[in-house]
Amino acid sequence: MKIFKRILLGASLGINIGLLSAVSFSYAYQLPNLIASGPTFTGHFRRPLTALVCSIVLWGLMGILFALSGTIFQNDRLSITRRTIEHFSLTYGGFTILAILAGWFPLSLPWVAFYTLIYLLIYLIIWLISMAQAKKLVHELNKKLH
Amino acid sequence: MKVSTKIDQNTQTPNIVIFAKQKTAEIVYLEHEIQSVINHSRLFVKDQEDYQQIELPSIDRFYTEEHAVYCQVNGQRYKTQKRIYELADFLPENLFIQISQSEIINRHFIQRFQLSKTGAYEVILRDGQTTFASRRYMRRIKKENLS
Numbered sequence: 001m002k003i004f005k006r007i008l009l010g011a012s013l014g015i016n017i018g019l020l021s022a023v024s025f026s027y028a029y030q031l032p033n034l035i036a037s038g039p040t041f042t043g044h045f046r047r048p049l050t051a052l053v054c055s056i057v058l059w060g061l062m063g064i065l066f067a068l069s070g071t072i073f074q075n076d077r078l079s080i081t082r083r084t085i086e087h088f089s090l091t092y093g094g095f096t097i098l099a100i101l102a103g104w105f106p107l108s109l110p111w112v113a114f115y116t117l118i119y120l121l122i123y124l125i126i127w128l129i130s131m132a133q134a135k136k137l138v139h140e141l142n143k144k145l146h
Numbered sequence: 147m148k149v150s151t152k153i154d155q156n157t158q159t160p161n162i163v164i165f166a167k168q169k170t171a172e173i174v175y176l177e178h179e180i181q182s183v184i185n186h187s188r189l190f191v192k193d194q195e196d197y198q199q200i201e202l203p204s205i206d207r208f209y210t211e212e213h214a215v216y217c218q219v220n221g222q223r224y225k226t227q228k229r230i231y232e233l234a235d236f237l238p239e240n241l242f243i244q245i246s247q248s249e250i251i252n253r254h255f256i257q258r259f260q261l262s263k264t265g266a267y268e269v270i271l272r273d274g275q276t277t278f279a280s281r282r283y284m285r286r287i288k289k290e291n292l293s
Contacts, residue, residue, distance in 0.1 A: 080265025134281075138260060141259045145256060
């Protein structure tokens, strides 16, 4: 039941964020109507409505992916490195596929390389912060112990 | 009220009896207090087929192994009938520290905490063994036990 709630919450959050960004982009590009995604994506569909529905499904799936990957960080018996790697593999693998499907970026090597680099950098920063916090916690406990 | 000890060679386990004319509130309270002192200073453990009482301060650690809970005393291990969460409620907080869902350690038996290279919380014990703590319990220790 807990996992079902998580999925539901993740999907709604994903759809909300996706919809809000689509509305913002549509305004920014001064379009007369709401366009769900870039022209490469909407070009696959005859009706704009179908493109929107497909986008909503993809946003929902992205939300679910992030909601479920959060459970990895809840398992606090795993080491920080293991948790970070598992979380990275899951979100990078899943999110990249969904983002490509949603037409968020072109399928070219420089783009994918750039995106991967940013993604890795974010995880490296998260890992460094987590390790520093853990070291501090260990230090504080040792000080209190003796 | 007089407190005394009677030596009887036939007695198996020490037995406390209160002699009184009638059961007053004071007597009930006393009975309760004595029971509480006994419960909180000793633990019954299984040694092969026999049961044995162990003084709490002499216990180094409690840990779970294959669904059974053991306590370690001077390098010896004994099986206990209590679950870890029951022990966590029952053991005095100033003496024992729970470090994960499956382990409780005598604080004097902890040499130090240490973070491994991969970022796991290690607990180095006085007998040289290393065990692991979980982040949730590390945070709890910081807040409660050692402050």
